[in-house]
Amino acid sequence: MALELKYLKSKKQMDFKKKFIEIRDIYKSYRRGNLIIPVLENISFDIVEGEFLALMGPSGSGKSTLLNLIAGIDKPDSGVISIQGVDITTLSETELAHWRASNVGFIFQFYNLIPVLTAFENIELPLLLTGLSKQERHEHVILALKIVNLEDRMHHFPGQLSGGQQQRVAIARAFVTDPTILVADEPTGDLDRVSAEDVLELMTRLNFELGKTIIMVTHDPKAAKKARQIQYLEKGIMHAHPQIDV
Ligand SMILES: Nc1ncnc2c1ncn2[C@@H]1O[C@H](COP(=O)(O)OP(=O)(O)OP(=O)(O)O)[C@@H](O)[C@H]1O
Numbered sequence: 713m714a715l716e717l718k719y720l721k722s723k724k725q726m727d728f729k730k731k732f733i734e735i736r737d738i739y740k741s742y743r744r745g746n747l748i749i750p751v752l753e754n755i756s757f758d759i760v761e762g763e764f765l766a767l768m769g770p771s772g773s774g775k776s777t778l779l780n781l782i783a784g785i786d787k788p789d790s791g792v793i794s795i796q797g798v799d800i801t802t803l804s805e806t807e808l809a810h811w812r813a814s815n816v817g818f819i820f821q822f823y824n825l826i827p828v829l830t831a832f833e834n835i836e837l838p839l840l841l842t843g844l845s846k847q848e849r850h851e852h853v854i855l856a857l858k859i860v861n862l863e864d865r866m867h868h869f870p871g872q873l874s875g876g877q878q879q880r881v882a883i884a885r886a887f888v889t890d891p892t893i894l895v896a897d898e899p900t901g902d903l904d905r906v907s908a909e910d911v912l913e914l915m916t917r918l919n920f921e922l923g924k925t926i927i928m929v930t931h932d933p934k935a936a937k938k939a940r941q942i943q944y945l946e947k948g949i950m951h952a953h954p955q956i957d958v
């Protein structure tokens with residue numbers, strides 16, 4: 713089925729060469745008591761609009777930390793994260809929350825669906841923060857359900873869905889507000905191979921057909937191969953190619 717949603721931007725409207733996300737000189741450390749743990753050091757790179765970037769690297773290398781900074785969930789110690797001309801590191805917590813709500817969709821390893829809400833209600837949740845009427849919300853949720861091919865499961869609760877189906881509901885929830893950026897932290901990490909392939913195909917279509925800019929953390933080289941570009945983090949430092957010990 714072609715992804716034709718009248719309220720979602722079509723690929724034709726996107727400028728795939730435009731510098732979209734500019735990350736400059738990012739430093740991030742965590743404090744535990746008196747101990748300072750440096751996590752990211754001097755990270756600088758650009759992400760063009762319509763990119764599908766896979767972020768790889770060993771456990772503890774700072775992938776989730778970097779993803780959370782780009783998504784405005786956390787702030788760096790220093791540096792600039794400019795997204796469509798807005799340096800999100802300078803926004804207040806309230807401004808950042810508004811910015812996130814309209815610009816970013818999140819996909820997590822363990823789906824993070826609300827167990828007492830149906831698939832439909834889970835997808836509708838982020839729309840409750842918008843000014844859409846009940847009828848409009850209904851239309852948007854149904855279209856999102858169609859895209860992830862789960863219309864026949866809309867009244868099921870998460871516990872009545874397979875892992876792959878739950879992740880597809882979570883993906884529908886991530887894009888139903890039509891954000892420009894989708895961030896995914898190991899979206900296939902808890903799935904069997906077939907479900908993982910379904911989820912990756914869906915993400916590829918969101919990127920190719922709707923021009924969503926996707927940043928995906930993954931340990932799985934097969935998942936990373938679906939991306940347009942791969943970056944590696946190693947001990948808080950970014951590489952375009954994996955460091956090979958000789
Ligand atoms: N809230 C926190 N407080 C203190 N230290 C933290 C916090 N979050 C992460 N860290 C530390 O920062 C480092 C990077 O963590 P991060 O979660 O970004 O790694 P990762 O590359 O995503 O690893 P994984 O592949 O295991 O998910 C780790 O050493 C971790 O212990």
Ligand SMILES: [Mg+2]
Nearest residue numbers: 775776777897
């Ligand atoms: Mg992580």
